[in-house]
Amino acid sequence: MLTDAQVRNAKPAAKPYKLSDAAGLYLFVRPTGSKQWRFDYKFNARRKTLTIGTYPYTSLQEARQSLHEAKNALSKSIDPALKPASATFKDVAEEWLKKLENEGDAAPTMEKKRWLLSYAYPYIGNRNLTDITAPELLRVLRKLEGPGKYESAKRLRSVLSRVFRYGIATARAERDPAADLRGALTAPKIRHRAAFTEPDDIKTLLLAIDDYQGSQTIKFALQFLALTFVRPGELRHAEWTEIQGEEWRVPAHKMKMKLPHIVPLSRQALAIIEQSRAINGNATYVFPSLVSPERPMSENTLNVALRRLGFAQDEMCSHGFRTMASTRLNEMNWHPDAIERQLAHRPINQVRAAYNQAQYLPERQRMMQAWADYLDELRKSSATSQRTG
Secondary structure, eight states, rough: OOOOHHHHHHOOOOOOOHHHSSSEEEEEOTTTTTTTEEEEEEEEEEEEEEEEEEEETTTTHHHHHHHHHHHHHTTTTTTTTTTTTTOBBBHHHHHHHHHOOOHHHOOOHHHHHHHHHHHEEEEEEESGGGGGGGGHHHHHHHHHHTTTTHHHHHHHHHHHHHHHHHHHHSSOOOOGGGGGGTTTTTOOOOOOOOOOOHHHHHHHHHHHHTOSSSOOOHHOOOOOOHOOOHHHHHHHBBGGEEETEEEEEEGGSTTTSSSEEEEEEEEHHHHHHHHHHHHHHHSSSBOOSSSSSSSSSOTHHHHHHHHHOOOOOOTOOHHHHHHHHHHHHHHHTTHHHHHHHTTOOSSSGGGGGGHHHHHHHHHHHHHHHHHHHHHHHHHOOOOOOOOOO
């Protein structure tokens, strides 16, 4: 019988090979490194092979249990290769989402995946995974393309493909029909994030935010975003427990790149933290929802606030604070690696990720304070800041 260690350490060879377990179960190892649990049997005098699952998605113990169920089906003259009707698209998709949550995918990422799948569920949610065809998926995607949501359609196709690949890995699908749709969708136009990068425009933006007449929490969030230039989703999900002294330590599961991130807090940022603490200190989140203090601020809140301040969608968005800071900091001659690390972009060499974080932290601390001071100087400057048009 096989052991977990033998399965885990099985290496690919020039040709496919088998590792036998017991009672007919074996591990089929391909040259690509793929490992499948299989069982050969006869049904109606025909020799057949049942693919039980793919390792490591299906463990040794799970494969043995599935083998027991397959043999039980054969004893009742039922072909174990027949897929259960309960393996609907929604069942498999929700199971896949749960797997991603367990692996620590960031909350904003999970929200987007669920939002995309919500477009597909009414049409294919109750369909058996094995019965869904490429033309059927295309009709679903066309419903997104109709109102011009080309980027959303593109992303949904990718999510659908990942669900089907998970279904293949867990032996509930045989192929990925979404893969057949590459090139069938309208290519979205590449759009750059709207952002102010000129000092006069930045000054106008800062003064408008300082004079925001709406919720104090929203005002503090916009001011904090200008100082820290994190991704909006990271800011919305910031919790009080993550504020440690003069640093905001963002856990890996909240980051797009799945790496823990340190945001050095300037004096100005710490002042905003204390202002927010005075009104939100009993909440879970630093900048909570206006509806419930135990929920994060909603995704569109900051962009809606910018529209209320008079900034058009093609002028400035909440993500644009990152472009704004990156552009100015590069022109201020800060080390490009320090800027990139503070933006939490993925290092070219992943092995250096932790090293880079330690190497540039002192410079990032100085840079973040200099950036906050620069914004203060813009506020005080006499340069023309009146908006036109």
